Amino acid sequence: MLDLNRVGTIPGGLTKNQALVLEIIEKAGKPIGAYEILRELGPRGIKSPVQVYRAVNSLIQCGIVRKVESMNAFVRCTDAHPHRGQTTILAVCDRCGTVVEHHDETVDRRVAWAEQEAF
């Protein structure tokens, strides 16, 4: 499971727990915290935070989920794309909480310098 060659695709090759967590994140439609995911999945057998965190981290590795650092929450990526090399900006709506992901090439150039300097 967790095929790194299929980064960004909507995979059928997800683990049971990974699929469960992804389902909840998608259903939410906006950033959702790990413990809220846990509550939602309690009735379906997920009983501890580690299980959620493991699944979420796998999904992030896959490139289909992002962490919104400022909210300690996780959100589904809208389209299939690799997060490696391409810098992204997350815009979070103050009202409804919806997230729009920008793939800003200008920022890429700006950050390129930083990467040269090992940032």
Next chain:
Amino acid sequence: MLDLNRVGTIPGGLTKNQALVLEIIEKAGKPIGAYEILRELGPRGIKSPVQVYRAVNSLIQCGIVRKVESMNAFVRCTDAHPHRGQTTILAVCDRCGTVVEHHDETVDRRVAWAEQEAF
């Protein structure tokens, strides 16, 4: 204390605790967590997390300290500038942890759209 008209200036008008916390953040020279600040200031009378968080939040309001969300840590702003209206990018060095703050006008333009849409 905490004069919002003097945002971004190196103020003499800081509270005792605010001054203590700022001193530690400055001495660190890189992002430092609230609980590490607490440990450093224990010998000087700061005994609880709330005290640190209160001071740090005030300093952020003043615009002289920033939170690095991805690290749960706080860093001194290198130069005096308002954080309102001007979007900034924080580049964190993988090796030494030093932070460089970019004031990217291009990003400003990009985000302007988002603000129009109430993001």
Next chain:
DNA sequence: ACATTCCTGTTATAAAATAACATAACTTTC
């Protein structure tokens, strides 16, 4: 079958942040 690797479950603990309440200090206003 055997070794390897990855996913799983469980318990306990760490790390980060806030809630709630009481007191002290500093300003205004009269």
Next chain:
DNA sequence: GAAAGTTATGTTATTTTATAACAGGAATGT
């Protein structure tokens, strides 16, 4: 200067977020 209002402080307890450590189970390749 006394009363009232505001802001900073101290203290205790609790919540929220995240990881450590260990044991068992399922898949995969040889």
